Amino acid sequence: MSIHAKAGHLLASVVVASALSFTAYAQYSGPSTVGKGTVAEILSNPVDDQAVQMQGHLLRQTSHDKYIFSDGTGEIVAEIKAKHFAGQAVDEKTKVEIVGEVDTGMTRPPEIEVDSVRVIK
The missing domain is CATH 2.40.50.200 (Bacterial OB-fold)
Known part of the structure; x- marks a missing residue:
């Protein structure tokens, strides 16, 4: 496998991992330190x-x-x-x-x- 192909696979893996981590963050519904003031x-x-x-x-x-x-x-x-x-x-x-x-x-x-x-x- 050429170095360009390896770099492409690595880049694709990083993009997929980043997308999955953003999805997990957006769905968090547990406790928070954000104040609920008025x-x-x-x-x-x-x-x-x-x-x-x-x-x-x-x-x-x-x-x-x-x-x-x-x-x-x-x-x-x-x-x-x-x-x-x-x-x-x-x-x-x-x-x-x-x-x-x-x-x-x-x-x-x-x-x-x-x-x-x-x-x-």
Whole structure:
């Protein structure tokens, strides 16, 4: 077997192993250290980079990747990249779960930097 064929097999093995490891990560449903705080708690005592997981609604889009999120206790800006919607249809009536971290700033109120969005059925 030539060195090019061996390299091709090695590359294919790495790609398959990587794909399988991402699938396993996405399906994890065990315990987590992600906090389940509320918008009101975050606004009253923001902690930069604090992990959060909340359920509520995206009330409106304010810019390209910024949305107003509400869990019923208050409203906060959620920064969500298009890829995090993963093709899910979401409007202001759709209940979603967002997971991300608090992002504080010196000249603006805290925001949530969202890592994932999941529609709650």
